[in-house]
Amino acid sequence: MKLSLIDQAKCNSSIAYALNSLLFAYLKSVGQDTKDHAIMQELSRVKSYMGKIKSAENKSQGPATVIDKEAASRVVKHALSGNSKIDAKNLxxxxxxxxxxKFLQSMAERSLPGVGTHKRFSDDEDDGKGEGAKGNVKDRKKRKTAVK
Incomplete structure (x- = not known):
């Protein structure tokens, strides 16, 4: 038969406590002083283990506290609402x-169709021949007519 870990711990600690209790009873029956005997330390050690097992068993059964979901949601809602000054600036x-x-949209609607939709060559562009901004006049005219 398989036992869970907590049940195994309970069983082992119960056996240890029973054996130590029998030894304690024997020492008392023989007339020996048990106040300073090592059996008292052993019994207290086993008792502490039994207490730890009991607390672990209570924790494994679930939380003892109940969370009020409505109150928690109100707290979170108000904590995340932010600073009114910052909210006003963002707005x-x-x-x-x-x-x-809206202004850019209205300007685009008023402009002529096709204007501003093509790439224009700037005067600072190099035409690839190393002549810089001035370039060849014929090439610039060709570019302007090709763009239109």
């Missing part, structure tokens, strides 16, 4: 971003 920042996005 203002998001409003400004929304306004900027």
């Amino acid at each position: 203002e920042k998001t409003r400004q971003q929304d306004n900027a996005n």
Whole structure:
């Protein structure tokens, strides 16, 4: 028969306590003083182990405290709500971003179709011939006509 770990510990500690109690009873029956005898230390050691086993058994059965979920959710909710000054700044920042996005949207709707959607060559770009910003006039005209 297989026993769980806690049951095995209970069984072993009970056997140890029973044997030590029998020895204690024998010493008392013979008339020996047991107050300073080593059997008293052994009995107290076994008792402490039995107490540890009992506390481990209580812990394994589950928590003794019951958590109030509603109160815990209120505490967490209020703790995470944040600072009102910071929340106000963040709200203002998001409003400004929304306004900027709306403005850009309206500008894009008002502009001519196709304008701003292609890549333009800047005057500072190198044309690959090592001539720098000035480049060849014919090449620049070709680029401008190709872009349109």
